[in-house]
Amino acid sequence: MIRKSVWLSVAAFLLFSAAKSGNADQVFGYETELDVVYGTGKIAPDGIQTERELRMDVYSPSAANADYTKAASVSDGPHPAVIYVHGGAHHRGGRRIEPFRLEAAVHSRPEDYARLLAPLGYVVFVIEYRLATEYPEPALAPGEGNLIADVDAYITPQVFEATVRARNAMGLPRLENSPEDRLYLWKAGLAGAEDANLALEFVIENAERFNIDPERIAMGGHSAGGGITLNVGIGMDAPLAAIFPLSGPNILFEHEAVMDHPDLPPTLLAYSQFDEHTQLSDLPGVVSLLREAGVEYSLSWIPGFAHFYPHNAVSLGDDGTRMSLGDRIISFLDVHLGSK
Structure with missing residues (x-):
């Protein structure tokens, strides 16, 4: 009888805890809807092509603690939105990951950015995409749709070696830098872009x-x-109101073709002081592209960090401002999306 009472008490506690955890996120200014399927993508991990579901987590503003940092209430909507795309050398990462530590830095996770922005009135969609290890099959081939025709122009020796380091950290076999292996990496890059566009x-x-x-x-x-x-x-000239690529490499598309796109979105670029050689060597070309295409852009630096850094790290803007990276992103989004 005592044992039965104990089990009933435990069950009641678990039910109570589950009920509370279902609403716990509202206390912090957001609500979540997890594992939303947004489409499918072709993969061939065993040489046999199949399709897998692609999912996202949705973080929406909650009136329970609405916009607490501004002492104002979030409107009923419609809200501005942010799609957040995780990193990981196209080999690792996802919608929900453990904190990543490297060289004394704790890197902010995708969900950290969502929890930063959702209470301020933004609906944040944290997405997954097909990874290289799944052998994704993108819809386009090199040279199609303004894509760079030469795979080696994108998969440079620096890009290849940076990817090898990521694979080594994951315990994956080393690639041989053959045309087949470079095409394998190129396909992963394009598949990720196709999925984010989807x-x-x-x-x-x-x-x-x-x-x-x-x-x-x-x-x-x-x-x-x-x-x-x-x-x-x-590259895809998607209907976006703004973009904020952090430590991003060059694009897969021909720069001259991209320059003809009208109304490209305002862009906030951010790189760290000791960022990957690939990103830093690509930066002048990215800036030149944005400038010649007439894109409104700004460039900020995160001093003292390597490739991984938290969103509360100090950033130095090209306009002389000094603020956390998170605050800089919020300020940028407020200007171009107008959180309400």
Whole structure:
């Protein structure tokens, strides 16, 4: 009888805890909807092509603690939206990951950016995309749709070696830098961009469901996610109101073709002082592209950090401002999306 009472007490506690945890996020200014399927993508991990579902987590503003940092209430909507794309050398990462530590830095996770922005009135979509280890099959081939025809122009020796380091950290076999291996990496880069663009299309098509304004959508991400953001916002000329690629590499598209795109989105670039050689060597070309295309852009630096850094790290802007990276992103989004 005592044992039965104990089990009933435990069950009641678990039910109570589950009920509370379901609403716990509202206390912090946001609500979550997890594992939302936004489309499918072709993969061939065993040499046999199949399709897998692509998912996103949705963080929406909650009136329970609305906009606490501004002492004002978040409107009923429609809200501005942000699509956040994780990094990981196109080999690792996801919507929910453990804190990543390297060289005394604790890197902010995708969900950290969502929890930063959602209480301020933004609906944040943290997406996953097909990774290289899944052998994704993108819809386009090199040279199609303004894509760079020469795979080696994108998969440079620096890009290849940076990817090898990531693979080594994951315990994966070393690539041989053969044409087949370089095409394998190129496909992963393009597949990630196609998936992020598909996520954007899904969000626009479901604007009413998520209570967002389809004309006020931004995209951002770090490292590979930054490159994907540049590919979608600049290379694919997607209907984005703003982008914030963090430590992103060059794009997969021919620069001269991209320059003809009208109304490319305002861009906030951020790189760290000791960033990857690949990103830093690509930076002048990215800046030149934005300038010649007439894009409104700003460039900020995170001093003292390598490739990984938290969103509360100090950033130095090209306009002489000094603030945390998170505050800089918020300020940028408020200007171009107008959080309400």
